[in-house]
Amino acid sequence: MTDYGHDLLFGSFITPSAAGAQQALQLAQLADAEGLDLVSFQDHPYQPAFLDTWTLMTWVAAQTSRVRIVPNVINLPLRPPALLARQAASLDLLSGGRFELGLGSGAFWDAIESMGARRLTAGQAVAALSEGIDIIRELWDTGTRGVARVPGEYYSVDGAKRGPAPAHPVGIWIGAYKPKMLALTGAKGDGWLPSLDYLPEGVDSLPTLNAHIDAAAQEAGRPVTAVRRLLNLMRAEFSTNGTGFLDGPPQMWAEQLADVALLHGVSGFILGGDDPVKTQRFAAEVAPAAREIVAAERM
């Protein structure tokens, strides 16, 4: 049993569809108004049916006031880290500290290559992500004097000015599944952001995967609580008499999510589906009930 003790966060996973930008904005504004903590957007720049995620997130941030904006997750191969650091800090500053950086090493290499980035193997991409994170943290760190120098095989900066610094300590939440990525998450991440559907055995995979992250964190001399655990939930339905995981009434969802929080330490739940009614019920009925259960258990 692991509970890392983080506050619970509830969020929404919104499709950045080019044909449905207004719906995406409305969903984000609904989340903002209903008290969800996060709105998040996948990042696939080569997907013609999608908008550019950065532009969409900025546009949404300008038209919301409370909710945090999270890429879920940024395609690092197509967004060079020095640029990403500045853009992330800028969006965090403009939005008053409402940005967290979901980050991934990239998949779909044919498509990535077709947009002009180089093709990497899975192993190289992990190494590149690690270097990218170092650069981002250096450029954000305006407390240290002098220019930033980060040598690397895939990315390097040599004498770059630091800054701008974000408005708040922006979390780097990593989309990770395989051992090397989990190790990187433990060593350098502030969060772990996988999708439940991609975990080999669903919720039952969590203890093993968490253990990978914990081991890597400890090896790097960090407390295991340095890494918040989040989960994208793409398949979930409210029903009156369902019996499966996230197939039932709101109270049942709340109990199931509270279990996952208390047993596996997951403290962020991000719901997909682009459905305003579901989003609203998630915010109004599931989130408070789950928080209540977890708070009571933690007493």
Added chain:
Amino acid sequence: MTDLGIVLDLSGSPSGPTIAEIARATERAGLDVIVVPTPAEDGLDGWTVATWVAAATARIAVGLSRTRPVMPQPTGAAIPIPAVAEKARESLDLLVGPRLLEKGWTEAPADAGPDQVRALAKDGHTVVVPVTSVADVERVAGLLPDRPRSTRGAAARARRRPGIDYDNVPASLADTAVEPGDPRYRSVRSTYMRGGSPGLVLRPRTADQVADALAFAREHRDLPLGIRSAGHGLSGRSTNDGGLIIDVGGIDSVEVLDVERRLVRAGPGATWKQVATAIAPHGWAISSGDHGGVGVGGLATAGGIGLLGRAHGLTIDHVRAVEMVLADGTQVRASAEENSDLFWAVRGAGANFGIATAFELEVDEVAEVGWAQLTFVSEDVEASLLAYARAQTQSPRDTTVFLVTGSPQRGQSVIQLYGMVESADPDTIIERLNAFVPVGQLAQQQVVLTTYASVMSTAADVGPDGHHGAGEPVGRSGFLPELTPEFARDAAAALRGGRLRWFQLRAMGGAIADVAPQETAFSHRDPDFQVTGLGAFHAEMDEVWQPLEAHMEGLYLSFDTAPGPGRVERAFPPPVLDRLRDLKSRYDADGLFRDNFPLAPGARA
């Protein structure tokens, strides 16, 4: 006109809300542009600030100098990958409208007075003044209170293409014309099969307005000119890059003129679905194409080989008169009695002679029809083609069935037959279709007794967003006098080669062949089939098509996009071509109409 704006001074690290407030105040004050300065290395990111500003405002142009692309990308540079930056620009257009301005302003000092600003604005420069507060914005707005304004904003004007006299678009067309910087541009730039970026789309709604559009086009002879009705053209370049489009899609009424004679008047912008739906209540139909989205204007000037072809002939065989605006702006009517030469030419080569603004069509009484969609699989596509041809050529003329197939996958071809039996008797329909059973192993079938109009209606309506074609269609076409075993062999080889992505046989014969070749400029009356192939690259398709073309005589221009020479000659065999070229010298001697199998005026075949 003079454009005046502000440049945001970000040196004091203003907050997001402050920036938004300044932006809104700038828009409210009637200024023209908000420039986001090129950021300091450690300053706020330009794209993010520009998007933030655009999201906070509704109309005003947002200026941001484009980051120079550097390839290969230095590993540590804070610059975007060019394709990702391009995607971001497209997305911003979609989210906030075409408001991004990437160059063309001059910065005045923060304390500039009216005289200094006026001096800087002299050559039509946009002048921007640095501001740090709403009070600054108000001061800037007061600098040139009576400056002349333009109807289109700075960002829209920046997207204009060279060589077009935008400020002198004829008054009758100015309100409906669409430029690259207009929000509506997205919905008119491309067609069904083709992506495009025209410099100006004129949208006349009357014949007089068409004449005005042509006058404007005559002033821009050096630019490509596309004529568009419903935008389904392949050979017809009804969109282009940087040129003009005259889009008569808005001239789309359909009305019954004479019930006794079944005479119907249709505008070029109507689709065949609209025509079919309008005349169906009378129990009528007109032989058109197989797809209800195709336009009257493009099809009724080219041929119209469709699902009632064998029963009722080509679409052009039903045209009784056409109203047209010629290259010099003259409005004429052509029929068997008036301008009969032109009437002949329009039925097959209409795109060379003018812009049709109305067609009078004599339609047929067509009760119910059998509509069949049959899917076969076959391991021997050669035998299947022969079986199809045998069945089709031996069918009575009430039956018209088309065949579509592509490259075989793991030795198996999927062959789609779709067609019509003009009969309301289920037994007759089944009997006719049974003849096609030898084509292969029947995998799926759907046969319904329905109306021609409901078959046309399966085509989706084009919504307010318009067409979204991309790239260029690579099409080849030809007429097949007879489908011989040798042709079947060569076609099967081409299909197996994998580069012929889409292959279609359209049945002809029957009523199409009742009309004498000299009756219309479309003179290919005898072939059994019209053949179409679509591929990915022209050079590749030339190779694929060559052996097939050896079996063909002539081509149907509507499906052919080959760039090479000799295509016009194949579309129009010698006596037809000579006559067409003579007429071209008479009606369009300067070759204004040249977007679709252009004829060289006067030249001899």
